Amino acid sequence: GAVVSQHPSWVICKSGTSVKIECRSLDFQATTMFWYRQFPKQSLMLMATSNEGSKATYEQGVEKDKFLINHASLTLSTLTVTSAHPEDSSFYICSALGLFLDEQFFGPGTRLTVL
């Protein structure tokens, strides 16, 4: 099956710094990618939909200036958490839609801890 990678797998940073998370589709072109956030023992919360070549569509309540999303190519989307604070600590997961309706491929996730 198709593979989606995320880098880094985990990151610890100081409050106030920015962190970039990469999501890559390794063997297919992904027009649409999604970014999710998951708190411990909770569900995946859709943050934004990233379409190649256009601005991301953010869900209500998600700060677009805080969570910058760039989908510059068909195989790469990036999420930058700007001026991170401890409350941004979470598990961030990306996914990419495949060609067929039943295809959604998830990355392994990135665990962010902000001190």
Add this chain to the structure above:
Amino acid sequence: AQKITQTQPGMFVQEKEAVTLDCTYDTSDPSYGLFWYKQPSSGEMIFLIYQGSYDQQNATEGRYSLNFQKARKSANLVISASQLGDSAMYFCAMREGIEGYQKVTFGTGTKLQVIP
């Protein structure tokens, strides 16, 4: 309003027994898709099964089957012959929208524990 509702925060099942995890959804799109995912403690999302809104037959994948009742807007997951390795969080998700404007949203999940 919740798009995807999973009313069972936690479930226990005896090993080798079958278990049904509930999922109801809400959409006005005529074309949509329903997924079930398993998330073990490692955090990875494992695809289990998919049902398209126009599919006539209920989806099956090995020990997993989806009881799709379109009129009731429900898409329950049935796991037959439970195994200890089935213990995990299970999420129901829905894909809706048209190409270029699609989104996939998740239910709150059900934690399944299989008892030996």
